Amino acid sequence: MAGFAAAVLLIELTPGPNMAWLAGLAATEGKRSGLSAVAGVALGLLANGVLAALGLATLLTAMPALLHGLRIAGAAMMVWLAIEAWRGAEKAPPPTATRRAFATGALLNLLNPKAYLFFVVVAPEFMGGRTLGLSEALTLAVISTGIATIIHLAIVLAGSQAQAWLADDRRTRWVRRGFAVVMLGVAASFLAIKAG
Secondary structure, eight states, rough: OOOOOOHHHHHTSOOOOHHEEEEHHHHOOOOHHHHHHHHHHHHHHHHHHHHHHHTTHHHHHOOHHHHHHHHHHHHHHHHHHHHHHHHHSSSSSOTTTTHHHHHHHHHHHHHHHHHHHHHHHHHGGGGGTTOOOOOHHHHHHHHHHHHHHHHHHHHHHHHHTTTTGGGGGHHHHHHHHHHHHHHHHHHHHHHOOOOO
16 A cells, blocks of 8 residues: 555645645635635545546447547536636635635546546555455545545645735736646647546
């Protein structure tokens, strides 16, 4: 399990959709929205593990059309987030911002094809190359989600420190546009994913 945890840590420290979105959200909407998003992301990651354990990850590799649909849905979600970031939200987040952040975090991870493929390609390597059983997949999902959540909390806390610096509307616009471009890059990476 230590090798698996180290692999998850390396993957989580690599820039991806969660990192870009959480940093931008915390910097522009504050710590509360960021923490709510972290909870949503954790729920989505755990759901990925459960779905993978129930056979969805294997099904995605066996049915390329299904994987293609998931890739398109994930890319569309990232494009939508990029558009939202580019347009910029109003200065004060609406009262529903924390609920919206939670739901977006969960959905973003449910539509992330990389998360499912992780359980087909990477996780079995730590179990002697065999397909994961239900209890093994759930154990690995909990380990993976725990590590990811610690990193995501650190990203949100660091990002929220930038909120005062972003009090200048011009800086906020540029930061939002930068995050929008990063999210478009992540959307493109979703479309480039192959099952095997």
